Amino acid sequence: MATELIAGREITVDEEGFFADPSQWSEDMAEELAKAIGIDELTEDHWKVIRFLRKDFEETGETATIRRVSTMTGISTKQLYQLFPKKPAKKMAYIAGLPKPTGCV
Amino acid sequence: MKRLLVLGAGTAGTMVVNKMSHHLDPNEWEITIVDQEETHYYQPGFLFIPFGIYGRNDVIKPRRDYIPTGVDLIVSEIELIEPENNRVKIAKGDRWLDYDYLVIATGTHPRLDETPGLVDEDGKIPDNVHTFYTLDGAVRLEKFLRKWEGGKLVLNIMEMPFKCPVAPLEFIFLADWWFTEQGIRDKVDLTFVTPLPGAFTKPIAARELGGILEEKNISLVTDFMAERVDPDRNTLVAFDEEEVPYDVLVTVPVNMGADVIGRSGLGDELNHVPVDKHTFVHAKYPNIFALGDAAALPTSKAGSVAHFAVETWTENFLRYIDGLDMKEAFDGHANCFIESGFGKGLLIDFNYDTEPLPGKYPLPGVGPFSLLRESEMNHWGKMLFRWMYWNILLKGKEMPVTSYMTMAGKWS
Numbered sequence: 001m002a003t004e005l006i007a008g009r010e011i012t013v014d015e016e017g018f019f020a021d022p023s024q025w026s027e028d029m030a031e032e033l034a035k036a037i038g039i040d041e042l043t044e045d046h047w048k049v050i051r052f053l054r055k056d057f058e059e060t061g062e063t064a065t066i067r068r069v070s071t072m073t074g075i076s077t078k079q080l081y082q083l084f085p086k087k088p089a090k091k092m093a094y095i096a097g098l099p100k101p102t103g104c105v
Numbered sequence: 106m107k108r109l110l111v112l113g114a115g116t117a118g119t120m121v122v123n124k125m126s127h128h129l130d131p132n133e134w135e136i137t138i139v140d141q142e143e144t145h146y147y148q149p150g151f152l153f154i155p156f157g158i159y160g161r162n163d164v165i166k167p168r169r170d171y172i173p174t175g176v177d178l179i180v181s182e183i184e185l186i187e188p189e190n191n192r193v194k195i196a197k198g199d200r201w202l203d204y205d206y207l208v209i210a211t212g213t214h215p216r217l218d219e220t221p222g223l224v225d226e227d228g229k230i231p232d233n234v235h236t237f238y239t240l241d242g243a244v245r246l247e248k249f250l251r252k253w254e255g256g257k258l259v260l261n262i263m264e265m266p267f268k269c270p271v272a273p274l275e276f277i278f279l280a281d282w283w284f285t286e287q288g289i290r291d292k293v294d295l296t297f298v299t300p301l302p303g304a305f306t307k308p309i310a311a312r313e314l315g316g317i318l319e320e321k322n323i324s325l326v327t328d329f330m331a332e333r334v335d336p337d338r339n340t341l342v343a344f345d346e347e348e349v350p351y352d353v354l355v356t357v358p359v360n361m362g363a364d365v366i367g368r369s370g371l372g373d374e375l376n377h378v379p380v381d382k383h384t385f386v387h388a389k390y391p392n393i394f395a396l397g398d399a400a401a402l403p404t405s406k407a408g409s410v411a412h413f414a415v416e417t418w419t420e421n422f423l424r425y426i427d428g429l430d431m432k433e434a435f436d437g438h439a440n441c442f443i444e445s446g447f448g449k450g451l452l453i454d455f456n457y458d459t460e461p462l463p464g465k466y467p468l469p470g471v472g473p474f475s476l477l478r479e480s481e482m483n484h485w486g487k488m489l490f491r492w493m494y495w496n497i498l499l500k501g502k503e504m505p506v507t508s509y510m511t512m513a514g515k516w517s
């Protein structure tokens with residue numbers, strides 16, 4: 001697997017750039033990760049989502065789906081599309097240093 | 106007496122009581138199963154109804170005929186589960202049923218009301234919007250298609266996960282065949298709209314199936330997360346404002362577990378029950394299991410998966426009640442025939458870790474079924490499945506395939 005320099009640290013990433021090991025992530029990396037995918041500023045709502053994703057991953061071992069994030073944070077799916085334009089599921093996971101969400105089969 | 110209570114007498118619940126009445130001593134165990142309806146539906150048959158291949162009577166049987174003697178079947182709505190008190194409230198007679206072990210097999214169900222515009226306040230669905238995910242919906246679509254003279258037919262998947270992930274592809278393949286038979290294929294524009302990045306989830310299968318869509322001249326729209334249906338403009342609208350207009354919309358609605366799961370605090374955001382993916386034990390309650398579509402698991406929601414799951418679970422449960430560790434681990438094995446039209450079909454076989462691969466099944470090199478390739482034999486496999494379902498599967502008899510996945514005969 002490849003490594004990338006994020007916030008001055010060596011991070012192991014998968015083919016698409018998602019964190020291979022979520023424990024390598026820390027909050028100070030989020031801004032840089034967001035900028036890399038075109039989100040210039042992280043608002044309170046962005047952080048609410050990121051923190052929920054981290055906590056939920058710790059508890060369940062899975063990256064939450066859009067519906068789960070929306071139900072649990074009270075931020076509507078429509079808003080999630082505004083906060084993380086075009087591909088919210090992937091973008092949220094990327095900024096939070098989590099594996100790509102597994103589109104369930 | 107120890108009490109085993111099973112909620113839902115669909116594919117999974119019916120298999121469970123057939124297995125258990127065979128294995129458990131009737132002097133020690135009381136087995137009860139509850140379902141709200143007298144009729145058992147063969148849901149895979151719904152797919153064929155819009156094209157007149159099956160009718161209503163081909164897919165229904167009395168539920169009671171499949172419940173073994175010695176098992177108590179109660180026909181009633183289930184209202185509440187109280188896991189702390191080991192009891193379940195049912196509507197009939199306002200009764201509480203106590204249990205020592207509980208199996209939740211209440212399935213997952215299409216919910217038109219989850220998408221704005223699919224139904225109006227009175228629950229009415231627009232004349233040119235259809236679904237084949239319910240028996241009534243499939244029959245209504247058959248009536249509609251018989252009179253339809255052509256235009257743009259859009260098949261869309263509202264949200265993941267939904268039961269039988271291959272059914273929408275099969276529908277569009279069959280539609281291509283059926284309109285050809287009717288002599289109006291040149292007047293019909295077929296479009297397949299999915300929230301996934303490809304025709305299917307798993308990359309190799311997505312590529313193969315995407316190729317078949319192209320060959321059949323069916324358009325594919327990916328990454329489309331539908332927000333609502335605009336019935337006045339006959340348009341499907343996505344959360345990112347992308348739009349797909351239609352003349353006829355055939356939708357695979359949002360699927361959700363039974364409301365009683367949510368109401369009882371046992372489910373996730375879609376009322377599916379979080380359980381251990383190898384043993385089906387509930388995350389919080391060690392005497393509660395969820396099997397079949399009701400369980401929140403990272404594998405397909407399908408009858409074949411329910412079958413493999415119940416086989417593995419049976420062995421485990423018999424150890425569990427004797428205080429032994431659960432040994433067999435479910436691997437997420439799924440195995441689905443995909444009807445592709447013109448008398449042909451495909452077969453895919455996969456599990457939690459391995460995606461569908463080409464090859465032969467179940468006998469390496471011999472088959473008779475071809476994996477991930479169209480063949481006439483696969484079509485006959487699909488048609489035979491109905492007979493197997495009623496006569497072997499539901500009754501918990503041995504099927505001629507293993508419940509765990511094998512790599513023999515596959516090309517990786």
Ligand SMILES: Cc1cc2nc3c(=O)[nH]c(=O)nc-3n(C[C@H](O)[C@H](O)[C@H](O)COP(=O)(O)OP(=O)(O)OC[C@H]3O[C@@H](n4cnc5c(N)ncnc54)[C@H](O)[C@@H]3O)c2cc1C
Pocket residue numbers: 112113114115116117118139140141142147148149150151152181182183184210211212213237238239268269272363364365396397398399406407408409410411441442
């Ligand atoms: C169109 C279509 C095509 C399909 N094709 C295939 C296929 O080709 N191959 C395949 O393997 N699978 C296929 N499936 C999927 C398959 O039918 C299901 O995965 C399978 O039936 C799941 O079994 P289950 O026991 O989990 O749920 P179900 O069989 O749905 O049973 C759930 C039961 O619970 C009862 N219930 C729910 N809530 C309550 C309540 N509150 N009170 C009382 N009773 C309740 C319901 O009445 C129902 O009988 C298809 C499904 C559809 C819709």
